Amino acid sequence: xxxxxxxxxxxxxxxxxxxxxxxxxxxxxxxxxxxxxxxxxxxxxxxxxxxxxxxxxxxxxxxxxxxxxxxxxxxxxxxxxxxxxxxxxxxxxxxxxxxxxxxxxxxxxxxxxxxxxxxxxxxxxxxxxxxxxxxxxxxxxxxxxxxxxxxxxxxxxxxxxxxxxxxxxxxxxxxxxxxxxxxxxxxxxxxxxxxxxxxxxxxxxxxxxxxxxxxxxxxxxxxxxxxxxxxxxxxxxxxxxxxxxxxxxxxxxxxxxxxxxxxxxxxxxxxxxxxxxxxxxxxxxxxxxxxxxxxxxxxxxxxxxxxxxxxxxxxxxxxxxxxxxxxxxxxxxxxxx
Numbered sequence: 001x002x003x004x005x006x007x008x009x010x011x012x013x014x015x016x017x018x019x020x021x022x023x024x025x026x027x028x029x030x031x032x033x034x035x036x037x038x039x040x041x042x043x044x045x046x047x048x049x050x051x052x053x054x055x056x057x058x059x060x061x062x063x064x065x066x067x068x069x070x071x072x073x074x075x076x077x078x079x080x081x082x083x084x085x086x087x088x089x090x091x092x093x094x095x096x097x098x099x100x101x102x103x104x105x106x107x108x109x110x111x112x113x114x115x116x117x118x119x120x121x122x123x124x125x126x127x128x129x130x131x132x133x134x135x136x137x138x139x140x141x142x143x144x145x146x147x148x149x150x151x152x153x154x155x156x157x158x159x160x161x162x163x164x165x166x167x168x169x170x171x172x173x174x175x176x177x178x179x180x181x182x183x184x185x186x187x188x189x190x191x192x193x194x195x196x197x198x199x200x201x202x203x204x205x206x207x208x209x210x211x212x213x214x215x216x217x218x219x220x221x222x223x224x225x226x227x228x229x230x231x232x233x234x235x236x237x238x239x240x241x242x243x244x245x246x247x248x249x250x251x252x253x254x255x256x257x258x259x260x261x262x263x264x265x266x267x268x269x270x271x272x273x274x275x276x277x278x279x280x281x282x283x284x285x286x287x288x289x290x291x292x293x294x295x296x297x298x299x300x301x302x303x304x305x306x307x308x309x310x311x312x313x314x315x316x317x318x319x320x321x322x323x324x325x326x327x328x329x330x331x332x333x334x335x336x337x
Contacts, residue, residue, distance in 0.1 A: 009301045015190040015259070017297020018197040019252045024281065024289040025204065025275025026248030032221035033241035035142055039149040042271015043156040043248045045240040048122045048253025049262040052162065053169040055105045055114045058294055062163025063121050067092050070128040097121065119250045120158050126246025127239035135235055153268065160264035168261035169253075171261050179252070193255050200251060201290075204244070213240060273300070273315060278286050292322075 023041060051061035071094040078086035101117050101324040103109070109117075132151050137144060175190035208214035215224070219227040220237040228234055249271075256270065277296050281289025296315055303311035 004184065006188030007090055007307055010298060011184070011186060011190055011296030014294060015193050015297070016300060017192050017254050017294035018255070020277050020296050021271070021290050022248045022252045022255075023271060024122035024277035024293045025201070025286060026245035027274060027278040028283060028289055029204075029217070029221075029248075029282065030241050030245040031100035031278070033217055034130070034134065034145075034238045035143045036130075037079075037142075037149055037275070038242070038245050039146075039271065039275075040129065040153045040156050041078070041245055041267075041274070042121050042267040042269070044125065044246055044267065045159065045256070046262050046264060046267030047077060047125070047156075047272050048118050048250040049171065049257035049267070050164045050169060050264070051121055052114055052118045052254060052257060053171050055101065055109075055117065055162070056111070056171060058105050058108065060102050060105045061118075063125070066097050066122055066159055066163070067121055067128070068098055070125070070132065074128060075133065076323045078108060094124075097124075106307070115254055115310060118254060119131040119247065122250035122253070123132035123243055123247040126244075126249075128240040129246075130238050131235075135238060139148055156251060157265050157268070164264050166263060168263040168266065169257075169259040170261045171259040174255075189258060196251065196255060197314065201250070205242075276315065276319055279319060279326075282326055 010172035011161045023045070026041055029039070030036055047063050053244065054061040070089040075086055080088065097117070097120055101121070104114055104117055122333055129152065133148055135143060137148065168184050172194045173189045175188035179186045179188070179191075206214075208218055216227070216232045217237055217240060219230070220232055220234070220241075227237070251265075252270070252274075253262070253267065262265075274293065277293035278289050280292025280295070281287075296318065300311055300315050301317065303314045307314070
């Protein structure tokens with residue numbers, strides 16, 4: 001293996017690792033605030049890629065009808081409780097988004113406009129999924145929440161198969177530019193992925209440090225009971241956390257669609273690799289999870305070169321030493337007591 005091949009594999013690994021980083025951050029946000037392991041986040045990656053590809057192909061994405069259905073259900077429930085203000089988020093806003101998606105698909109809007117519409121659709125799905133699937137469970141055990149996550153994953157896969165079909169799709173690259181850096185050729189697509197990742201991480205840090213909602217989420221993540229006692233709305237914090245996780249999934253789907261074809265069930269595997277990165281961080285540490293995501297991406301890239309048929313086995317086998325280390329570091333319940 002010569003130098004240019006190593007640099008090319010390293011570039012591919014860091015590019016996919018940046019996408020896994022976004023997913024890992026989204027998983028950590030959802031888990032720290034709600035104790036939910038958001039397994040369907042990977043399905044939202046597919047939803048974003050397939051929705052964008054559909055609009056590029058002049059088809060109204062099926063995800064908009066799923067969003068409209070959930071919004072109608074939420075609107076009926078809220079109006080039944082006398083919440084007239086629900087007309088804006090669950091009535092007028094979805095109607096305007098549906099009309100915009102139809103116009104973009106029918107008349108061929110610019111690619112950035114389609115990306116914004118895709119982000120709006122997939123991000124809006126997150127809080128609705130939390131409201132109907134997880135919020136009614138209240139303080140249920142993590143095992144019950146995990147079972148619900150798996151059930152929701154299979155439901156979303158079925159919806160995706162019905163709405164988009166079984167064929168894989170890809171989208172045009174964000175840019176066709178490339179740059180020579182020494183003996184290595186760096187693609188503009190990889191630079192776009194890295195730049196978006198840095199901007200996203202920086203924006204999230206600003207959100208959690210500088211904004212009132214971010215501070216409320218930090219409070220809910222550190223002490224849910226204490227946050228409730230000082231007036232932090234548990235339902236609102238959960239929906240906000242899922243909105244951020246869904247936004248990360250939507251960004252990831254848009255970024256990875258030009259790199260690899262995605263089908264209705266491909267996002268699940270991508271989401272699992274983000275989960276591996278989150279587990280490396282102990283489902284608590286953002287910097288360690290970020291390092292783990294880059295490690296997963298690089299390991300996957302080199303594994304694809306040396307033993308492509310075993311690359312997933314190698315990546316997921318990384319969980320074994322990590323879990324052993326975490327169990328030894330935390331000790332037994334008697335040691336913790």
